[in-house]
Amino acid sequence: MTSKRVFIYAGGEIDPISIKSIKQDDYIIGADRGALFLVDNGIKPHISVGDFDSVNAEEFARIQGFSDEILSCDAVNKDLTDTELAFDIAIEQQPTEIIMVGVSGSRLDHTLGNIHMLLRGLEQQISCFIWDRNNYITLTDSTHIVEDRGYTYASLLALSPEVTGINLEGFLYPLENATLKMGQSLGVSNRLVEAKGTIHIASGLLLVIQSKD
Template sequence: MAGKRVLIFAGGRIDLDVIKDIRADDVVIGADRGALFLVEQGIRPHLAVGDFDSVSPGELDKIKENSVELVACDPIDKDLTDTELAYDLALQKQPAEILMTGVIGTRLDHTLANVHMMLRGLQQQIRTDIWDKHNYITLTDSECLITERGYTYVSLLPLTPEVTGITLEGFLYPLENASLRIGQSLGVSNRLTGPQGIVRISSGLLLIMQSKD
């Protein structure tokens, strides 16, 4: 699946504008209520996965009828969240990129778990991005091209205790060979000065968050 993308729609906050990003050759996975969202928007997911404890029996029937494949699991006897089940299946397809939406919501524990999940893709050299109307999040251990996407701010947050050698190009507040430690806010609320910027680091794991109010 070189060059291909897998899109995961989970059961958190999903904006209708997000579906405009779906390409004809994307593999689309719906996790639990995310599958219902896709079906209700007239999109046939290639795979619907989860315990489906957040949908009614009638809604589950609708998902079954309008999905290419459905993988259901027991809501009690499972160790993974629905989103991680979907992410595992996405990784198995070895795409160039995985994009997840509906993975940011009111449950902070689930949100943080989904952000941490991005590391597993990075370890397999598969880029993972999280996106919705207010946020676009990626993770890097080396260099990352940041594209203007209509968000106001770009914030840098360490995912490891320390990130070193941070150098920014194309940002309002440049950095040269800087370091960030967990708990510091130095990297919060920067801005791009043009259509693109580059983030480079020497060591560690760095979350790059484009956001707007």
């Protein structure tokens, strides 16, 4: 399978450094005000989606003029958030990787909903990541390689009632055949001691959160 990445930019907390990771062959989706961020930084979205209730008429005109395609929906009569609309389009591209930027921030309900969206990617066998200034988040149900991205901590949290058979390599605090249950903090604030760390789990869903203050 040819490797294909999709970037989703939404209207939450955006790390401007993320645009340096965009490559020519990446598929770019702007969700609501995330589309404006892309336009303002000279990145042409393949498609911009949402109700666009967070931009004014002049900003929306700029988004329309700079995007290959626009998918606009009613701000009231819709069942999905702008980010989930974008995520559905991302999955349609059949990528190997989806990177979501601007999907976390002050709205905890939106942030948690977007973290839960990682499960949909996992079910489709797509590697999905959430990226902001202080966090890089993914979800695994098997083996995952954690790369040193300049974050201080690497925390592990159960997203299922329990995660079993956890083995860590390349971390300051190793685990061997450990079990984490939802609500436990055993896996919080670990650190990489090598350029890469390896996580193996036998069962369950494990959030992997690289973070810094």
